Amino acid sequence: MKGPRQAGFSLLELLVTLFVIVLVTSLVSLNLSSGGRDVELEARVRNLADVAAYALDEAQMTGRDYGLLLQQEPADGEVVYGYAWRERAAGGWRPPESGKDVFADQSLPPGYELQLELEDSLFRESDLVEGTGEEAPQVVFYASGETTAGSIDVRRSDSGDLLWRIQWDLLGRFSVLPRGEEPQVE
Numbered sequence: 001m002k003g004p005r006q007a008g009f010s011l012l013e014l015l016v017t018l019f020v021i022v023l024v025t026s027l028v029s030l031n032l033s034s035g036g037r038d039v040e041l042e043a044r045v046r047n048l049a050d051v052a053a054y055a056l057d058e059a060q061m062t063g064r065d066y067g068l069l070l071q072q073e074p075a076d077g078e079v080v081y082g083y084a085w086r087e088r089a090a091g092g093w094r095p096p097e098s099g100k101d102v103f104a105d106q107s108l109p110p111g112y113e114l115q116l117e118l119e120d121s122l123f124r125e126s127d128l129v130e131g132t133g134e135e136a137p138q139v140v141f142y143a144s145g146e147t148t149a150g151s152i153d154v155r156r157s158d159s160g161d162l163l164w165r166i167q168w169d170l171l172g173r174f175s176v177l178p179r180g181e182e183p184q185v186e
Contacts, residue, residue, distance in 0.1 A: 001077060002133040013072075022026070023093070025098060027030075031047075033126060036064060037109060038140075040109060041108070041109060041112065041163065041164070042164070043156070044106060044108060044109075045164045045166060045176060046176055047106070047153055048083065048106070048152070049166045049174045049175075049176045050174075051085070051102060051103065051135065052139075052141070052166075052168070052172075052174060053174050054099075054102060055068070055103070055141045056141040056147060056172040058098075058099065058143045059141045059142060059143045059145075060143060060144075062098075062143070063143045064087055064089075065087070065088040065140055065141065065142050065143055066085060066086065066087055066088070066089055066096065066134060066140070066141045067085070067086040067087075067088070067093060067136070067137025067138075067139060067140045067141065068083060068084075068085060068137050068138065069083060069084045069085070069086055069093075069135055069136075069137040069138065070082075070083050070116055070138055070139075070152070071083065071084060073107065075110065078110050078111075079113075079157075080107050080110055081107065081108045081112065081113050081114040082105060082107030082108065083105070083106055083107075083114070084105040084106075085103035085105075085137075086135075086136075086137045088117075088140075092136070093136050093137060095146075096112070107182060108142070108154070109129065110157075111156065111158065112154055112155065112156060112157060112159050112163070113151070113154075113155050113156075113157045113158050114152055114154060115152070115155060116138055116150065116151075116152050116153075117151050117152075117153070117155040118138070118148050118150035119148055119149055119150060120138065141172065145171065145172070146168075146171065146172070147168065147170065147171075147172045148168055148173075149168060149169050149170050150168065151165055151166060151167035151168070152165070152166045152167075153165050153180065162179055162180045163178075163179065164176065164177065164178060164179070164180075165177045165179075167181035170172050
């Protein structure tokens, strides 16, 4: 005669369940951190376009030219792309006197690069400067309300995939385009 069978889980069943829970948690965590990085990049790209539009307005209101300086900065063995704002003064270009919070220097997260194109003239990485503070900007927003037409592409450093494009015309009308594509109107 057999004794009554005990109800419960074996050690192997518990280990398999624990392994599945850890695996699912890891995948969810990985996806959330990747999504957070994408959201952060989009916020920085949109901020760059918004501050550029603000710089053009500020140039018109103050009668001073403003500029955007794209830079490469070494950080932890990698090249990090960043940008700074400049204001034209009697002695040359300098960081803006007003709006220091709005015109604060920014950088992209590691793993992304900037590519600038102005009126069919493609800038190479070697054209971007290492930040020393007094360089002339590549993009100028004139007090007359005009600027040089162009675009800035944000790409993955490892694959070169285009993630975002900021483009503008001579009158400073800015567009932020995911993957460089115009939104489709249905």
